[in-house]
Amino acid sequence: MSMISDAASVAPGQSVYRPLLLRFYDLVVYVYNSPFLWRCPPFVLRQQYERHLGRRHLEVGVGTGYLIDTAHLTIHPEVTLLDINRSCLTATGRRLARFAPQIVQASALEPLPDLEPFDSIAMNYVVHCLPGSIEEKGAAFGHVAARLADDGVFFGATILQGSAPRSPIAQLWMDFYNRRGVFHNAKDTPRGLRAALERHFGDVRVELRGCVGVWTAKRPIRS
Numbered sequence: 001m002s003m004i005s006d007a008a009s010v011a012p013g014q015s016v017y018r019p020l021l022l023r024f025y026d027l028v029v030y031v032y033n034s035p036f037l038w039r040c041p042p043f044v045l046r047q048q049y050e051r052h053l054g055r056r057h058l059e060v061g062v063g064t065g066y067l068i069d070t071a072h073l074t075i076h077p078e079v080t081l082l083d084i085n086r087s088c089l090t091a092t093g094r095r096l097a098r099f100a101p102q103i104v105q106a107s108a109l110e111p112l113p114d115l116e117p118f119d120s121i122a123m124n125y126v127v128h129c130l131p132g133s134i135e136e137k138g139a140a141f142g143h144v145a146a147r148l149a150d151d152g153v154f155f156g157a158t159i160l161q162g163s164a165p166r167s168p169i170a171q172l173w174m175d176f177y178n179r180r181g182v183f184h185n186a187k188d189t190p191r192g193l194r195a196a197l198e199r200h201f202g203d204v205r206v207e208l209r210g211c212v213g214v215w216t217a218k219r220p221i222r223s
């Protein structure tokens with residue numbers, strides 16, 4: 001497991017992911033929140049890996065590595081894990097040891113280190129954690145586009161507000177997470193997400209599953 005470090009873990013939206021919380025992360029996020037609060041069953045996100053994962057794969061904002069670990073992959077990819085938070089990188093690096101992942105500590109909001117072009121890049125449940133408007137944090141899509149191969153696929157998901165359908169209880173939890181600085185998605189809308197992706201990719205698909213915007217983006221626009 002090799003390690004490149006390019007960031008200090010001081011940015012908002014990631015400090016909550018400490019080793020103790022990571023032990024309960026899969027249970028909270030994938031057994032309850034995603035299917036029942038946000039109405040996006042985990043298989044929808046897993047399917048993205050099963051369909052699009054390429055030989056050289058970059059995982060941005062890794063959490064515990066739950067999705068890539070539990071997806072039924074038909075290839076054995078070269079995996080790079082990028083996150084600003086060292087605890088997440090350590091936990092996921094261990095879980096995905098079978099891929100001998102390269103570990104990169106860096107912020108998705110800054111231009112990414114000079115890594116090889118990737119055939120696939122995933123960014124699941126990260127954008128709603130990033131501070132700033134969707135236009136501002138959409139800069140992360142530009143940084144990803146710069147590292148995606150011309151024929152590569154960028155896929156991901158983020159929890160949205162605006163016109164995205166959500167129950168009163170989901171709204172209560174979202175407001176709570178926003179007040180605690182865990183989420184920064186009060187103004188993230190489906191339309192804003194699409195526009196932010198289209199600034200950096202020539203072929204964008206966004207589907208709403210509950211209040212989760214699930215996307216695939218191809219044809220990176222080189223700036």
Ligand SMILES: C[S@@+](CC[C@H](N)C(=O)[O-])C[C@H]1O[C@@H](n2cnc3c(N)ncnc32)[C@H](O)[C@@H]1O
Nearest residue numbers: 013014061062063083084085088107108124125
């Ligand atoms: C909600 S978790 C999502 C984890 C995983 N992708 C999943 O689907 O469960 C958000 C992840 O994004 C990371 N993160 C937050 N801000 C970041 C930033 N600026 N740059 C890179 N990673 C960041 C956190 O450390 C955490 O691992």
